[in-house]
Amino acid sequence: xxxxxxxxxxxxxxxxxxxxxxxxxxxxxxxxxxxxxxxxxxxxxxxxxxxxxxxxxxxxxxxxxxxxxxxxxxxxxxxxxxxxxxxxxxxxxxxxxxxxxxxxxxxxxxxxxx
Amino acid sequence: xxxxxxxxxxxxxxxxxxxxxxxxxxxxxxxxxxxxxxxxxxxxxxxxxxxxxxxxxxxxxxxxxxxxxxxxxxxxxxxxxxxxxxxxxxxxxx
Numbered sequence: 001x002x003x004x005x006x007x008x009x010x011x012x013x014x015x016x017x018x019x020x021x022x023x024x025x026x027x028x029x030x031x032x033x034x035x036x037x038x039x040x041x042x043x044x045x046x047x048x049x050x051x052x053x054x055x056x057x058x059x060x061x062x063x064x065x066x067x068x069x070x071x072x073x074x075x076x077x078x079x080x081x082x083x084x085x086x087x088x089x090x091x092x093x094x095x096x097x098x099x100x101x102x103x104x105x106x107x108x109x110x111x112x113x114x
Numbered sequence: 115x116x117x118x119x120x121x122x123x124x125x126x127x128x129x130x131x132x133x134x135x136x137x138x139x140x141x142x143x144x145x146x147x148x149x150x151x152x153x154x155x156x157x158x159x160x161x162x163x164x165x166x167x168x169x170x171x172x173x174x175x176x177x178x179x180x181x182x183x184x185x186x187x188x189x190x191x192x193x194x195x196x197x198x199x200x201x202x203x204x205x206x207x208x
Contacts, residue, residue, distance in 0.1 A: 004119075004122060004123055004126050005122075005126070005159065005163070007126070008129055008130055008159070011130045012129070012130065012152070015130070015133045015134060015137055016137075018137065019137040023137070024195075027142050027145075027184070027187065027188065027191065028137070028142065028145060030184075031137070031142075031145050031149050031184070032137060034149055034176075034180060035133050035136065035137070035149060035152055038152055038176065041156070041172070042156055042159060042160070045163050045165050045168060046163055049163045049164065053164065054164055055164040055165065055166055057166075067164075068163075068164045068165075073165045073167065076165075076168050077167060077168055077171055080168070080171050080172060080175055080176070081171075081175070084176075084179060084180055087180055087183065087184075088183050091183055091186075091187040092187075094191065095187055095190045095191060098190070098192075104192065105196070
């Protein structure tokens, strides 16, 4: 049942988008962004899946005709690394914002200080 | 319906429920634990979708490295969201 994977992946993207739009804590917004990244990766992998085939690793009894699509897997492997680098950079920016403003509320950050 | 499809449905449902909890929990440390749970269930789903290399990378980065970086950031800032961040009428108070 491949449509259940589509449902789960799109649900993760929508839940992360809700957190980014509605929540006011900066770290909670970054948690939502990370959930969105996971949902997009799961959607890409489930697009490349062919039912009944095995992993794209060439071994004894498995040829190129019995494997799933390997191109989305390479794409997602790159996207995971880009996602964790983006999250780490945004968290360091959040730490600097907390040291400057003393809060993580995105409405309080609008004011000038110093 | 085979047994493997039932297991897939259960894991997808657990993943979506832990994503909702990760967004809604007020304690940020619990929210990071929920995000790591989402990453763990996504890793199991990657393994079921015949992508074992992506599953290993997601388990290592999503559960361990991303959670550790979030916990370090929470340690440098504060742990709980304050109460007035959740008041209704957020779209008009600019």
